[in-house]
Amino acid sequence: MPETKLSVRDADRSLIVTAGDVDIAQYVYHPEAPDSEAPKPYLHPIRSLSGAPMSVYRPHDHRWHKGLQMTWAHLSGQxxxxxxxxxxxxxxxxxxxxxxxxxxxxxxxxxxxxxxxxAESLHWVSAQGEHWITEQRRQVFHGVDAERGIWALDFTTQLRNVRGATLDFGSPTTHGRPMAGYAGYFWRGPRSWTGGTIIAAGGKGGEEMMGAEAPWLAMVGQHDELDGGGTVLAIAGHSSASVPIKWFVRREAFAVISPSPAFDEEIALADGDTLELAHRYVFIDHMCDRAELDELGAEFAL
Structure with a gap:
């Protein structure tokens, strides 16, 4: 069995996480991006343990989609x-x-x-240069299993409002666009995963999962160039807000998954208060069926 010990190295503006001799993730913490893309850290490329691609960067339809990243489209007008x-x-x-x-x-x-x-500290700064949020972010790469072709990522964050006024965390759906409640931690899959299979907890799946609640959800897709395919399993996790986490997920015209904390209801965060979120993503080096995902969903539950 190949060596799969995890390690990390700093590559100036990014961190490279390696399992054995495969770079499974690059975390770009000082991105070079135009203001139009709302510059922020992101994970890309993301790879399976065999090196297969599990993310996409700056696709032509949405240049601001970058692998797996923390985002927010509607935050008190910003x-x-x-x-x-x-x-x-x-x-x-x-x-x-x-x-x-x-x-x-x-x-x-x-x-x-x-x-x-x-673990890192970040500042969310408005277009006018105002410091609105101090974030404490923690990412833990773990759970490497070479025999099953699995590794996992835990993402937790604390978003403290330092604006001096209440912050309203929303989405396009809270602003009038139905079934477009993207917010928070967002994954964009490879182009070849378009049309993939959506499988969720409780025997559910498919496009009915848009805006639905479930403890976990997975996208199963096929690779270009390489034989076979893979699976991304996302665990909804927890939010400190009273608003439930709902899934933003699409298989057409591209593959995306986001456990949205504000899909169709805004979160009002008072000055000085903190919003806490915890999610988990599991990257699997083969195409899973429902039976396997039911087991993995229970194994990796938060």
Whole structure:
């Protein structure tokens, strides 16, 4: 069985996480991006243990989609997502409201072979240069299983409102666009995964999962160039807000998954308060069926 110890190295503006001799993830913490893409850290490329691609970067349809990243499209009038902003009156239109998420420093960067921990402080800064949120973000890479072709990523964050006024966390759906409640932690799959299979907990699946609640949801897709395919299993996790986490998921015209904390209901975060979120993604080196996903969903539950 190949060596699968986890390690991490700093590549100047990014961190490279390696399992054995495969770079399974690059975390770009100082991105070079135009303001139109609301610059923020992201994970790309993401790879399976065999090196198969599990993410896409700057696709032609949405240049601000970058692998797996923390985002927010509607935050008290600011756009930390990238691209145009939706409104009922103007549909999608460009505004001078594109913010930045700026990496400040790493508070922990460690590896013991079994896991890699990346903890950092970030500032969310509005288009006008105002510091609105201080974020404490923690990513833990773990659960490597070479025999089953699995590794996992835990993402937790604490978003503290430092604006001096209440912040309203919403989505395009809270602003009038039905079934478009994307917000929070967002994964964009490879182009070849378009038309993939959506499988969710409780015997559910398919496009009915848009806006639905479920403890886990998976996308199963096929690779280009390489034989076979893979699976991304997302665990909804927890939010400190009273608003339930609902899934934003699409298989057409591209593959995306996001456990949205504000799909169709805004979160009002008072000045000085903190919104806490916890999610888990599991990257699997083969195409899973429902029976296997039921077992993995229970195994990796949060």
């Amino acid at each position: 756009n930390f997502w990238g691209g145009p902003t939706f409104s009922v009156e103007k549909n999608y239109h460009w505004e001078d409201n594109l913010g930045h998420m700026n990496h400040i420093d790493f508070t922990e960067l460690s590896s013991d072979g079994e896991r890699v921990t990346v």
